[in-house]
Amino acid sequence: MNEINLTSAQVPTGCQNCAIRHQAVCSRCEPDELVRLEEIKYYRTVEAGQTVVWTGDRMEFVASVVTGIASLTQTMEDGRTQMVGLLLPGDFIGRPGRESAAYDVVATTNLVLCCFRRKPFENMILQTPHVAQRLLEMTLDELDAAREWMLVLGRKTAREKIASLLAIVARRNAALTLQGTEQELQFDLPLTREAMADYLGLTLETVSRQISALRRDEVIALEGKRHVIVPDYRRLLNEAGDDSDGGMVI
Amino acid sequence: MNEINLTSAQVPTGCQNCAIRHQAVCSRCEPDELVRLEEIKYYRTVEAGQTVVWTGDRMEFVASVVTGIASLTQTMEDGRTQMVGLLLPGDFIGRPGRESAAYDVVATTNLVLCCFRRKPFENMILQTPHVAQRLLEMTLDELDAAREWMLVLGRKTAREKIASLLAIVARRNAALTLQGTEQELQFDLPLTREAMADYLGLTLETVSRQISALRRDEVIALEGKRHVIVPDYRRLLNEAGDDSDGGMVI
DNA sequence: GTTCGCTCTTGATCTGGGTCAAAGTTTCCT
DNA sequence: AGGAAACTTTGACCCAGATCAAGAGCGAAC
Numbered sequence: 001m002n003e004i005n006l007t008s009a010q011v012p013t014g015c016q017n018c019a020i021r022h023q024a025v026c027s028r029c030e031p032d033e034l035v036r037l038e039e040i041k042y043y044r045t046v047e048a049g050q051t052v053v054w055t056g057d058r059m060e061f062v063a064s065v066v067t068g069i070a071s072l073t074q075t076m077e078d079g080r081t082q083m084v085g086l087l088l089p090g091d092f093i094g095r096p097g098r099e100s101a102a103y104d105v106v107a108t109t110n111l112v113l114c115c116f117r118r119k120p121f122e123n124m125i126l127q128t129p130h131v132a133q134r135l136l137e138m139t140l141d142e143l144d145a146a147r148e149w150m151l152v153l154g155r156k157t158a159r160e161k162i163a164s165l166l167a168i169v170a171r172r173n174a175a176l177t178l179q180g181t182e183q184e185l186q187f188d189l190p191l192t193r194e195a196m197a198d199y200l201g202l203t204l205e206t207v208s209r210q211i212s213a214l215r216r217d218e219v220i221a222l223e224g225k226r227h228v229i230v231p232d233y234r235r236l237l238n239e240a241g242d243d244s245d246g247g248m249v250i
Numbered sequence: 251m252n253e254i255n256l257t258s259a260q261v262p263t264g265c266q267n268c269a270i271r272h273q274a275v276c277s278r279c280e281p282d283e284l285v286r287l288e289e290i291k292y293y294r295t296v297e298a299g300q301t302v303v304w305t306g307d308r309m310e311f312v313a314s315v316v317t318g319i320a321s322l323t324q325t326m327e328d329g330r331t332q333m334v335g336l337l338l339p340g341d342f343i344g345r346p347g348r349e350s351a352a353y354d355v356v357a358t359t360n361l362v363l364c365c366f367r368r369k370p371f372e373n374m375i376l377q378t379p380h381v382a383q384r385l386l387e388m389t390l391d392e393l394d395a396a397r398e399w400m401l402v403l404g405r406k407t408a409r410e411k412i413a414s415l416l417a418i419v420a421r422r423n424a425a426l427t428l429q430g431t432e433q434e435l436q437f438d439l440p441l442t443r444e445a446m447a448d449y450l451g452l453t454l455e456t457v458s459r460q461i462s463a464l465r466r467d468e469v470i471a472l473e474g475k476r477h478v479i480v481p482d483y484r485r486l487l488n489e490a491g492d493d494s495d496g497g498m499v500i
Numbered sequence: 501g502t503t504c505g506c507t508c509t510t511g512a513t514c515t516g517g518g519t520c521a522a523a524g525t526t527t528c529c530t
Numbered sequence: 531a532g533g534a535a536a537c538t539t540t541g542a543c544c545c546a547g548a549t550c551a552a553g554a555g556c557g558a559a560c
Contacts, residue, residue, distance in 0.1 A: 147353070151324045158547065212509070225556090502559105510551100510552085523540080529533090
């Protein structure tokens, strides 16, 4: 994992101020907070497939994903694994106030992380309520996403699970590229079939079969194995059993 | 839902100061925070089976569970439901900063809630970093619990799911009654078979079958339908596929 | 180009847990 | 006490998705 320097031009979407959530400009920061965070902020790259943190690792830093995708996974003794979170740009890695990591964090694609050394970061949030407030909001969003996902895991069929995942990635992707959700959506699926299976509580064979089925039924089209075209987002939501456009944050 | 008055003698286990988490004394509060919270605090009772908040409800208050058990559930259009959280004494209901509820909150047993009117509560946490800090910690704990539960939902067998649930309730119960985990544990299971099924992503028939199987194999014993005796907590953990005593907070 | 890794797809078969059905308990109401 | 309603258990059967197995693409290395 390499420490790097990015010019501000290379970090175009983030709040140049607090940088906690890169994808959105944070309207909450005070000018003096900028200075504090700039001092302890640095960038790192991680290659696809590398583990950023292992369960139980002493966490030296917390970080915000700038580009790329990472996943949080839990593993049972016998090797069964379950992905418990998908970290997209703007999402936060690490838990202030906890010394060691509770999950494996694995880079799914090449990553750029905006890191903060842990101790100074914790001191900072103790002193700057607005940042702590923002962190609380983000955590609550993650909790909502996790609970949404519990419904997917516990009650949806394999086909609905796949459709739900595609909808989430499509949505997040659309949010990033500022497209609406009405027209055709396209995106690269940054996960292997196995990673999708780990996320969805399925086997990779089932994932493959269901993706083939969705393609056969023209809910989606594929270019190569990874590039997905969604001609009708509402149809996809419907397949996900998630008619109410609303919910499903991740 | 009735507003009531409790004497401090009737609220024995809570932090008399901030009361955010009733089960543990909060070491973080400043004396002046006590006053602010006392002003906006009141108690309510809810009968078993009653819904405390509906999805989308305008939330008038946030609350801490004093006694009893409540559940957070999500429902799909076709009626499939998934419980996404179990609220035991000390847990928190409601999301500061959000006007409306994201889930149904249903009283599983009779409840006593320590409520705070929402707006004053939000103002208060904006001004008192320590309370916000505590709220962040609690939210992070909940997130951990939710993610732990995702592993249960996604990867465990029916028998392991049941054992996991029993282990959680046993653990929380032991924590409350200050027993160790080495000796025999006993507790009342405060959930119907159907509620357990909703939590575990199973059907009530499967829940019943697996409980019978665990009893047949002498992992647990039952007195009546609800009172559970766990002769060997480690064995139960083992059945849950969760050998490492550590994790599994809820 | 060929070969070695992968990842992905598809087929055949098996099984854990769902579904449907019926009977047994407990609780609570009159 | 008697009876209804709700909860629980158990049985029989079935199916969605797991498992096992065999190829098919496809990129990287030589």
